Amino acid sequence: MRSERRRRRGYASALTAALLLPLCAAGCGPRAEPPRPHVLLVTIDTLRADRLGSYGHFNETSPVIDRLAARGVRFDDASVQWPKTWPSMASMLTGTYPATNGVVLAPHRALGEEQVTLAERLRDAGYRTAAVVANVNLGGGFGFAQGFDRFVESWAEPMAREGRKPDLVNAPGAVKRYTNATLVTEQALELIGACGDAGAPCFWWVHYIDPHGPYVPPEAHADHFAGSYARDDVHLDVIPKYQRQRAPGGAELTTDLGFYRLQYDREIRYLDTEMERLLAAAEARPGDRDVLILFTADHGESLGERGDALRHGFVPYQTNARVPLVLAWPGRLPAGHVVRAPVGLIDLAPTLLALLELPATGLAGRELVSALRDESQAPAYVFVESGHEKETQLAVRRGAWKLVRMRSFADRVRLRAPELALYDVRADPNEERDLAAQHPDVVRELDAALEAWLRGTPVHAGGDAAPVDEDTRDMLRALGYVE
Numbered sequence: 001m002r003s004e005r006r007r008r009r010g011y012a013s014a015l016t017a018a019l020l021l022p023l024c025a026a027g028c029g030p031r032a033e034p035p036r037p038h039v040l041l042v043t044i045d046t047l048r049a050d051r052l053g054s055y056g057h058f059n060e061t062s063p064v065i066d067r068l069a070a071r072g073v074r075f076d077d078a079s080v081q082w083p084k085t086w087p088s089m090a091s092m093l094t095g096t097y098p099a100t101n102g103v104v105l106a107p108h109r110a111l112g113e114e115q116v117t118l119a120e121r122l123r124d125a126g127y128r129t130a131a132v133v134a135n136v137n138l139g140g141g142f143g144f145a146q147g148f149d150r151f152v153e154s155w156a157e158p159m160a161r162e163g164r165k166p167d168l169v170n171a172p173g174a175v176k177r178y179t180n181a182t183l184v185t186e187q188a189l190e191l192i193g194a195c196g197d198a199g200a201p202c203f204w205w206v207h208y209i210d211p212h213g214p215y216v217p218p219e220a221h222a223d224h225f226a227g228s229y230a231r232d233d234v235h236l237d238v239i240p241k242y243q244r245q246r247a248p249g250g251a252e253l254t255t256d257l258g259f260y261r262l263q264y265d266r267e268i269r270y271l272d273t274e275m276e277r278l279l280a281a282a283e284a285r286p287g288d289r290d291v292l293i294l295f296t297a298d299h300g301e302s303l304g305e306r307g308d309a310l311r312h313g314f315v316p317y318q319t320n321a322r323v324p325l326v327l328a329w330p331g332r333l334p335a336g337h338v339v340r341a342p343v344g345l346i347d348l349a350p351t352l353l354a355l356l357e358l359p360a361t362g363l364a365g366r367e368l369v370s371a372l373r374d375e376s377q378a379p380a381y382v383f384v385e386s387g388h389e390k391e392t393q394l395a396v397r398r399g400a401w402k403l404v405r406m407r408s409f410a411d412r413v414r415l416r417a418p419e420l421a422l423y424d425v426r427a428d429p430n431e432e433r434d435l436a437a438q439h440p441d442v443v444r445e446l447d448a449a450l451e452a453w454l455r456g457t458p459v460h461a462g463g464d465a466a467p468v469d470e471d472t473r474d475m476l477r478a479l480g481y482v483e
């Protein structure tokens with residue numbers, strides 16, 4: 001085990017050095033110290049990869065993000081490990097699977113003190129650490145402040161200042177008064193400014209909650225993309241209560257998914273506009289130090305596919321699992337490079353640690369630096385879990401293949417899905433054509449990989465849900481997490 005770790009560390013280090021070679025061709029000498037850029041980790045709540053221009057979307061939702069992707073490495077096929085905020089981000093930040101760290105959909109546990117987060121690893125390596133989060137599920141009460149010198153919950157100070165909050169539960173969008181992208185950017189700029197000339201590298205984590213529902217884009221973004229509108233009526237029951245809105249001029253709650261899809265895209269455009277200031281501040285190289293930017297999302301969103309609409313976390317399909325992933329480090333990582341092989345967010349922590357030449361012990365993911373030069377070095381399989389704690393739905397990826405195993409009978413009925421289904425997600429991104437009967441050998445192989453993963457993944461001892469106060473409960477309700 002130890003020699004394997006040493007071999008892999010050496011391998012990653014050699015590859016990092018190889019990526020640095022073009023810079024040194026200009027005449028720099030052997031590098032004695034490992035690189036210590038500032039690190040900016042930006043995570044967007046509920047952002048489907050395929051609603052971004054750089055991932056092929058027809059609406060111009062994301063010019064700022066697309067420019068970032070052009071300056072960095074874009075992973076075209078990245079999956080979260082559980083498409084719900086807390087299990088997804090706990091897995092990404094610890095580099096462990098939800099079953100191992102205990103943060104699953106239900107019960108809604110806090111990330112335990114015994115877990116080691118990316119922020120703790122970077123602080124141990126000399127980084128100053130600061131975060132701003134806009135989703136209450138990532139608050140300090142749920143264990144996400146671990147390792148941060150400063151941890152800003154976007155809502156905390158504005159709520160305390162106002163003294164009396166509006167009715168978050170019954171006024172759609174009111175919660176965004178305390179969590180919107182404009183506010184989050186301002187809070188993040190303050191953290192970046194406070195670090196700039198400290199002489200130490202900084203790690204910033206910024207988690208935006210737009211475009212999480214209810215989709216209520218600010219007025220300046222309320223008219224975009226009208227040309228792409230297509231009416232798509234469904235039964236009102238398909239639309240979660242917290243999402244239900246009246247379309248402009250309408251007296252009744254609208255059942256038109258076409259309207260909600262437009263609103264979703266407008267939210268992304270708003271977020272994208274707000275991110276411009278954040279990226280500019282980081283790219284100004286505070287303290288004359290490089291900035292490595294990591295950009296991704298905690299999960300996607302169902303927009304009506306397979307009868308699942310305007311929510312996330314309950315299906316393992318690409319709509320929920322596939323997220324954007326971009327790594328930008330000008331001069332160090334190849335600009336405009338695209339990795340097509342499937343990867344997981346569980347690989348992000350080991351990848352960052354490899355780039356910084358820091359040890360990556362105790363992590364279940366693998367570094368993706370090797371895959372930049374040779375995609376056969378990408379993870380052999382990528383695993384996704386969703387749904388309820390017992391009898392969760394499972395999925396495994398290899399290349400274009402995706403095997404979905406529905407363990408729960410209720411899920412099979414609800415989604416009209418067989419127990420095992422095989423999809424080619426490149427030819428069939430909405431997973432509508434089950435190819436299991438045509439490719440029994442692939443089904444056997446991927447199902448065996450799932451079994452081996454289930455058997456080989458350490459399981460957390462369990463525990464109760466984290467206690468929540470009244471404000472937290474109201475915010476959870478406003479975002480549809482509790483009824």
Ligand SMILES: [Zn+2]
Pocket residue numbers: 045046084085086135298299
């Ligand atoms: Zn989320």
